[in-house]
Every structure is written in structure tokens, then in C-alpha cells.
Amino acid sequence: MPARPTPRTSRGPLSYRPEPGSIPTQPGVYRFRDAQRRVIYVGKAKNLRARLSSYFQDIANLHQRTASMVTTAASVEWTVVGTEVEALQLEYSWIKEYDPRFNVKYRDDKSYPWLAVTLGEEFPRVMVGRGAKRKGTRYFGPYSHAWAIRETVDILLRVFPMRSCSNGVFKRSAQVGRPCLLGYIDKCSAPCVGQVSPEEHREIVEDFCDFMGGQTKPFIRRIEKEMYAASEALDFEKAARLRDDLGAMQRALEKQAVVLGDGADADVVALAEDPLEVAVQVFYVRGGRIRGQRGWVADRMDEGETPELVENFLLQLYAGDADSIPREVLVPALPPDVETLEELLSDLRGSRVRIRVPQRGDKRALAETVAKNAAQSLALHKTKRASDLTTRNRALEEIQQALELDDVPLRIECYDVSNLQGTEVVASMVVFEDGLPRKGEYRKFVIKGVDGQNDVASMHEVITRRFRRLLDEQARSELKPGTEESGPMLVDPETGRPRKFAYAPGLVVVDGGPPQVAAAQRALDELGIDDVPVCGLAKRLEEVWLPSEEDPVILARSSEGLYLLQRIRDEAHRFAIAHHRNRRSKSMVESVLDDVPGLGEVRRRTLLKHFGSLKKLREAEVEQIAQVPGIGVRTAESIKAAVSGGRAGAGGAATGRPDGPTVVSVNTATGEIEEE
Numbered sequence: 001m002p003a004r005p006t007p008r009t010s011r012g013p014l015s016y017r018p019e020p021g022s023i024p025t026q027p028g029v030y031r032f033r034d035a036q037r038r039v040i041y042v043g044k045a046k047n048l049r050a051r052l053s054s055y056f057q058d059i060a061n062l063h064q065r066t067a068s069m070v071t072t073a074a075s076v077e078w079t080v081v082g083t084e085v086e087a088l089q090l091e092y093s094w095i096k097e098y099d100p101r102f103n104v105k106y107r108d109d110k111s112y113p114w115l116a117v118t119l120g121e122e123f124p125r126v127m128v129g130r131g132a133k134r135k136g137t138r139y140f141g142p143y144s145h146a147w148a149i150r151e152t153v154d155i156l157l158r159v160f161p162m163r164s165c166s167n168g169v170f171k172r173s174a175q176v177g178r179p180c181l182l183g184y185i186d187k188c189s190a191p192c193v194g195q196v197s198p199e200e201h202r203e204i205v206e207d208f209c210d211f212m213g214g215q216t217k218p219f220i221r222r223i224e225k226e227m228y229a230a231s232e233a234l235d236f237e238k239a240a241r242l243r244d245d246l247g248a249m250q251r252a253l254e255k256q257a258v259v260l261g262d263g264a265d266a267d268v269v270a271l272a273e274d275p276l277e278v279a280v281q282v283f284y285v286r287g288g289r290i291r292g293q294r295g296w297v298a299d300r301m302d303e304g305e306t307p308e309l310v311e312n313f314l315l316q317l318y319a320g321d322a323d324s325i326p327r328e329v330l331v332p333a334l335p336p337d338v339e340t341l342e343e344l345l346s347d348l349r350g351s352r353v354r355i356r357v358p359q360r361g362d363k364r365a366l367a368e369t370v371a372k373n374a375a376q377s378l379a380l381h382k383t384k385r386a387s388d389l390t391t392r393n394r395a396l397e398e399i400q401q402a403l404e405l406d407d408v409p410l411r412i413e414c415y416d417v418s419n420l421q422g423t424e425v426v427a428s429m430v431v432f433e434d435g436l437p438r439k440g441e442y443r444k445f446v447i448k449g450v451d452g453q454n455d456v457a458s459m460h461e462v463i464t465r466r467f468r469r470l471l472d473e474q475a476r477s478e479l480k481p482g483t484e485e486s487g488p489m490l491v492d493p494e495t496g497r498p499r500k501f502a503y504a505p506g507l508v509v510v511d512g513g514p515p516q517v518a519a520a521q522r523a524l525d526e527l528g529i530d531d532v533p534v535c536g537l538a539k540r541l542e543e544v545w546l547p548s549e550e551d552p553v554i555l556a557r558s559s560e561g562l563y564l565l566q567r568i569r570d571e572a573h574r575f576a577i578a579h580h581r582n583r584r585s586k587s588m589v590e591s592v593l594d595d596v597p598g599l600g601e602v603r604r605r606t607l608l609k610h611f612g613s614l615k616k617l618r619e620a621e622v623e624q625i626a627q628v629p630g631i632g633v634r635t636a637e638s639i640k641a642a643v644s645g646g647r648a649g650a651g652g653a654a655t656g657r658p659d660g661p662t663v664v665s666v667n668t669a670t671g672e673i674e675e676e
Contacts, residue, residue, distance in 0.1 A: 023048050027087045029042065029044045029045075030042070030044075033076070039100050104312050116139050119209075125163045126153055126164050159245045159248050213286060264327070266363070279295065279298075279381060314355070333357065396564070405507065409506030411433050412508075414432075414568045415511065416428050418576035429444075459510055464527065507534075507535065514545050520547075622637055625640060
């Protein structure tokens with residue numbers, strides 16, 4: 001196990017770079033330490049020499065966060081292992097032991113309740129709990145709501161009458177020789193007073209755990225068989241009780257949605273990423289039913305793409321909890337070394353574990369649902385900061401200081417351009433005032449003076465049109481009616497509403513780097529506007545660019561100002577994409593209907609206005625199409641034939657809405673699939 005620490009006074013990665021020949025080529029795990037000998041990063045490699053050499057190249061070629069790590073470090077050391085599986089295990093152990101600051105750390109975005117069965121006790125107890133898992137306890141979930149677990153347990157206790165009371169109640173009942181209320185109403189077998197032996201009670205507990213673990217059909221068949229046998233023996237009281245037990249089990253199952261028809265056991269993992277953070281959602285499916293759901297949010301600390309993030313997450317999720325590993329893990333992208341990770345998880349579980357990306361069917365549909373939840377989780381996490389007035393004020397002040405503005409930018413406008421290979425070029429303008437979105441002042445633009453895909457020219461046109469309108473509005477209101485006082489009037493005297501483009505922003509943000517920023521500044525200069533500052537936010541490294549500056553402004557990755565700028569940029573991008581999809585949907589309808597005989601431009605527009613999208617038009621019946629004014633039955637049949645001849649999914653991507661995408665979620669408490 002060779003180690004190559006360097007002196008604590010080293011400066012920069014070249015000062016502690018090991019000799020290339022001294023680094024082995026075997027698999028292993030490496031640690032970067034800072035000047036105080038604290039471990040700041042842990043990684044693994046198939047080939048230690050190749051991996052470590054990649055850190056000691058020109059810093060300008062490294063990812064920003066990787067560069068920050070290697071410049072913070074003062075030494076690097078490594079440990080050689082025999083196999084790649086051992087490297088995975090050692091990497092997890094070291095991350096858990098040292099908690100390195102530059103490794104991705106997934107933290108729960110909220111506290112989730114578990115259904116716990118204390119198998120380590122003589123008389124096991126079922127209860128609802130939160131927090132870390134304890135040895136000797138079997139867990140189910142996690143679930144979204146504690147009340148949903150308690151309701152399910154209350155139903156199942158009449159079928160599996162196991163102990164659910166606290167230790168204090170259990171001891172008190174044993175002392176007085178009388179069971180608690182649950183024992184009298186047959187929701188507990190009352191082991192406290194000896195009505196059942198420890199062995200009999202444990203058998204009830206094991207049946208309960210098997211049922212909660214997804215093995216439901218054997219119990220249902222057994223109770224049905226006993227019910228029919230009691231009925232044939234004329235024991236109608238027992239048959240009625242078994243019938244009620246069967247109904248209780250069915251009600252408990254109805255609370256959990258069936259999402260996989262093959263009854264599979266799988267964990268479905270989805271990620272939502274941006275350059276600063278990553279959100280992860282997991283749906284736990286057992287016996288084809290959703291048994292729980294959980295979410296994490298983590299800071300991105302290196303340049304790893306989705307496959308590396310998936311590998312890192314699965315390692316942290318399962319390496320410390322082998323009991324929770326399912327037979328199948330569905331992921332958005334395969335880890336870089338999926339065979340090694342499968343081997344590790346199979347060894348931990350004791351049987352074969354598969355990691356794969358779902359391609360079709362129920363599993364693909366469920367993966368898409370989980371992905372939408374991950375995206376919603378990331379959006380909610382990012383907007384939590386905006387809910388606090390103090391945080392918003394601090395964000396605006398940080399932007400003012402970083403960009404050296406004269407005033408705090410209380411009104412920020414952001415612009416983004418969207419197109420598909422130079423067609424249907426559109427742009428968006430979103431407005432944030434006092435750190436919050438003003439959706440009533442969002443605006444859409446259709447680019448008219450630019451041919452093909454030219455984002456720079458499109459940005460110049462959008463800024464020109466918006467601020468020319470500002471000058472026009474100010475010129476029309478320069479003299480207030482009935483007074484000799486001059487000055488811009490920002491409210492329409494007839495309607496009492498603010499004029500659409502009469503307010504000048506405190507800051508203009510464009511989605512892009514130096515070319516887009518230069519185009520926006522040139523447009524303002526041509527209009528003679530010199531009091532509106534401009535900046536651009538580049539996606540790759542979240543750099544803030546200013547006009548005529550060679551170097552970007554780098555805001556701290558934990559900066560509230562950076563979070564606000566990123567949120568504004570993302571909102572402009574979303575709004576532009578929604579507008580572009582809507583335009584594409586309209587053009588798609590019109591192009592499909594071009595060859596329908598007797599259908600002119602006016603009636604095509606009437607159809608589009610009535611149905612809204614090509615997808616809805618495809619789904620409509622001939623009778624529904626014929627109800628549109630000016631469309632007869634024969635024309636409706638021609639329209640139906642024309643739209644049915646296109647691709648089945650062509651309209652799916654063209655149903656964007658200005659207020660954002662639909663979020664579909666599975667309520668793990670009720671088992672219902674909801675649409676928000």
C-alpha cells in the first residue's frame with residue numbers, strides 16, 4: 001500500500017504530483033488530503049496511474065470543481081486492492097469514515113417515516129418510526145405519510161394480530177394480568193398475558209412481514225380456502241370472520257398502486273441535474289406495487305456525468321443496507337462499470353441483482369413518472385430559497401456587489417432563444433421583481449428578421465424590439481394629461497393597469513456567454529440606452545459574463561445571488577421551450593391538413609383553435625370533428641384520415657404549456673396516480 005504524501009507547505013497540484021512511474025496500474029482507491037491532513041476527496045479507479053494522472057494536467061483543462069479540489073489538496077495517497085469490487089467497497093467505507101467535502105453527499109430532502117418491526121425483541125412490535133435504521137429491526141418503506149402507514153397497520157392487525165403497543169403499556173398489562181383495548185377487540189393476540197406463546201406470536205409477526213414484503217397471494221388463497229371450509233362445515237361465524245379478514249387484506253392492497261404487471265421487485269431511480277446540484281428520487285416497488293418513495297438532493301462536486309452520478313448514488317444507497325437491495329434496479333443511465341457494481345450488489349444481497357435502463361412498457365412509464373418527480377423535487381428545492389424575504393434581499397445585494405451595479409436590481413428581465421434546426425425561432429422574456437416571478441409580465445417573441453439558426457442575431461432582435469417599445473411607451477406618456485408636469489407615466493390612464501413595456505429593468509440577463517451578451521449590449525447602444533446593465537449566464541460553469549470583459553465574474557457556488565440568477569435563467573429557458581413547442585404544434589397541424597380537399601386556411605385555424613394541438617385532434621372522433629363550425633361529416637372523415645396517417649407520437653412533444661409541464665406523481669399513501 002504505497003502512499004505519497006507531500007509537505008504541508010505545498011502550493012498547487014504540481015508541488016505534490018507523484019512520479020508517474022511510482023503509481024501502480026492495478027485497481028485501487030485514492031485519497032486527496034489538504035494541508036491539515038484532512039481527507040477532502042475519495043475516488044476509485046480500474047487503473048490508478050491513468051486516473052491520477054488526469055488530475056495533474058493543466059488546471060485550465062479541468063472542470064471548475066475538480067480544479068478547486070486539486071488546488072485545495074496538499075497530498076495524494078492510494079491503496080491497491082485485488083479486484084474492482086473491493087475498490088467499490090473500500091471507496092464506500094472511506095467516504096463514510098472521512099466524509100470528504102468534495103465528494104457528492106446525498107441528503108434527504110425531508111424526513112420519511114418507516115414501518116418497523118422489532119424482530120430483535122422476544123415479542124416483536126410493529127411501529128412507525130423515522131431516522132436511522134437500527135440493528136435487529138426490519139423496515140418497510142419509506143412512505144410519504146405516517147398516517148397512511150398507521151391506517152394500513154390498523155387494517156392488517158385484524159388479520160395479523162401482533163403486538164403494536166409500547167414497552168410501557170406491554171409491561172403494565174403483564175403486571176395487572178389484563179390486555180389493553182386492542183387485545184379485547186381482537187387486534188392483538190395479547191402475548192402480554194400469555195394468550196399466545198412467544199413462538200406463536202413470532203409466527204404471526206413473520207406472516208405480517210411476508211405480507212408487507214409483497215407475498216400477498218399465498219395469504220389470500222389460504223384465507224379463502226379456510227373461509228370456504230368453515231362455510232361447508234356450517235361454522236358460519238368463523239366464515240364471516242374470515243370473510244372480513246379477506247376484505248381487510250384487499251383494502252390494504254388497494255392503497256398501493258399496481259405499477260408493474262409482472263409483480264416485479266425493483267427500485268426505480270431517476271435524477272434531475274443542473275450544473276450545481278442533483279436531485280434523486282427512488283420508488284420502491286415490491287410485488288409490482290409501490291411500497292415507498294424517497295428523495296435526496298446533493299451538491300455536484302466534480303465533473304461526473306449521469307452514469308458516474310448513478311454509480312455514486314447506488315453505492316451510497318445499498319452498500320450500508322444490504323437488506324434493502326432488490327432483484328432489479330432501474331436507472332436513467334448505466335454506471336460506467338455496471339458489471340462490477342452488479343457483482344458487488346449481488347454479493348451483498350446473496351443472489352443475482354440486475355441494473356438496467358427500462359426501454360418500453362410499464363417499467364419505462366414508471367421511470368418517466370419518477371423522473372418527473374425528481375425534476376419537481378429539484379425545482380422545489382431551488383425555490384425554497386425564494387420563499388424567504390431575507391434570503392431574496394441577500395441574493396439581490398450579492399448580485400449588485402458582484403456586478404458593481406449602482407442600485408439593487410429590483411426588476412430583472414431574462415431572455416432566451418429557442419429553435420429547432422433554425423425553424424420556428426422564438427424567444428422568451430421573463431420578469432422577476434424583488435426576487436419573485438411576475439408571470440403576468442412574461443412575454444413571447446417570434447423572431448422575424450433572422451434566417452436560420454443564429455442565436456446571436458436573434459438575441460439582438462429581441463432586445464431591440466423590447467427596448468424600442470420601452471422608448472415608444474415613454475414617449476407617449478412623456479406629458480401627463482391635464483398637467484404641465486413632464487415625466488414618464490407607467491400606468492395607462494384608461495385602464496389603470498401598468499403599461500406592458502413601460503418599466504425599465506434594473507438588470508438584463510441573457511442566456512448565453514460573451515456573444516449573446518455583446519449582441520444585447522449592441523442593441524441597447526444602438527437605441528441610445530446607457531442606464532440598463534446587461535449580463536449573461538453561461539450554462540456549463542455558471543459563469544456570469546459582462547460586456548467587453550475578457551474574464552467572467554465567478555460567484556460562489558453557495559451564493560444566493562447565483563441561485564437567483566440560475567432560477568431566472570432556467571425559467572426563461574422553460575418559457576421559451578414551451579412557446580416553441582406550441583408554435584411547432586400549430587405548424588404541424590396546418591402542414592398535416594394542407595392536402596385535405598376543401599379545407600382552407602380559415603377552417604384550418606378554426607380546427608387548431610378548437611382542439612389546441614395535433615395530439616388532441618388525432619384523439620378526436622369523426623363526430624367530434626364534425627361539430628366544429630364549418631366542418632361537415634365528409635370533411636371530418638378526410639381530416640381524420642389525414643391526421644391518422646401521421647406518426648402516432650408526433651404530437652406528444654408539441655403539447656407544451658406556457659405555465660410549465662404536467663407533473664404526474666404516485667401517492668404512496670393512497671396508491672393513486674395524481675396529475676398536478
